Amino acid sequence: MKRSDYISWDQYFMGVASLSALRSKDPNTQVGACIINTDKRIIGIGYNGLPQQLSDDEFPWTKDGDLQDTKYPYVVHAEANAILNATQSIKNGVCYVTLFPCHECTKLLIQSGIKELVYQENKYENTPSNVAAMRMLNAAGVKIRQFHLGQIEIKP
Numbered sequence: 001m002k003r004s005d006y007i008s009w010d011q012y013f014m015g016v017a018s019l020s021a022l023r024s025k026d027p028n029t030q031v032g033a034c035i036i037n038t039d040k041r042i043i044g045i046g047y048n049g050l051p052q053q054l055s056d057d058e059f060p061w062t063k064d065g066d067l068q069d070t071k072y073p074y075v076v077h078a079e080a081n082a083i084l085n086a087t088q089s090i091k092n093g094v095c096y097v098t099l100f101p102c103h104e105c106t107k108l109l110i111q112s113g114i115k116e117l118v119y120q121e122n123k124y125e126n127t128p129s130n131v132a133a134m135r136m137l138n139a140a141g142v143k144i145r146q147f148h149l150g151q152i153e154i155k156p
């Protein structure tokens, strides 16, 4: 008889996203994303980090101060990296992300044709970026659902 305590698809793909987040050098928030196609194949993975060729040791990782002295203008977000790393079109795909996307990544996801977003955490809920992101996702008809760690699921 086959095992019955194997992980669900959601646990699997969010697990890959969570593993990717562990590669992030950001001391405050590590984010991971995993994009799958309609055949449930992983086609893109990413985490928040500096653009290639930029030194993790030379650029700032702080949150506060003048914009150019913080991490914000330099970091590529996890979702953007997952899109950029995609091995094929992500049209009609699903994006698993450990943190609800910001408004900028949301535009990229919608424009790339993502049809579903599964997120784990939403620690910036109700911030202007978060509200704008939610508004765009709803207007674009993207299905949104939260994945709860440890949730029990019926496996197909």
Ligand SMILES: Nc1ccn([C@H]2C[C@H](O)[C@@H](COP(=O)(O)O)O2)c(=O)n1
Pocket: 026, 028, 029, 030, 031, 047, 048, 049, 063, 071, 075, 076, 077, 078, 079, 099, 100, 101, 102, 105
């Ligand atoms: N959905 C998101 C949201 C944020 N990020 C990145 C950008 C920063 O590296 C970090 C947020 O830093 P904080 O302001 O919480 O210190 O997370 C992302 O990749 N994807």
Ligand SMILES: [Zn+2]
Pocket: 077, 078, 079, 101, 102, 103, 104, 105, 106
């Ligand atoms: Zn973003």
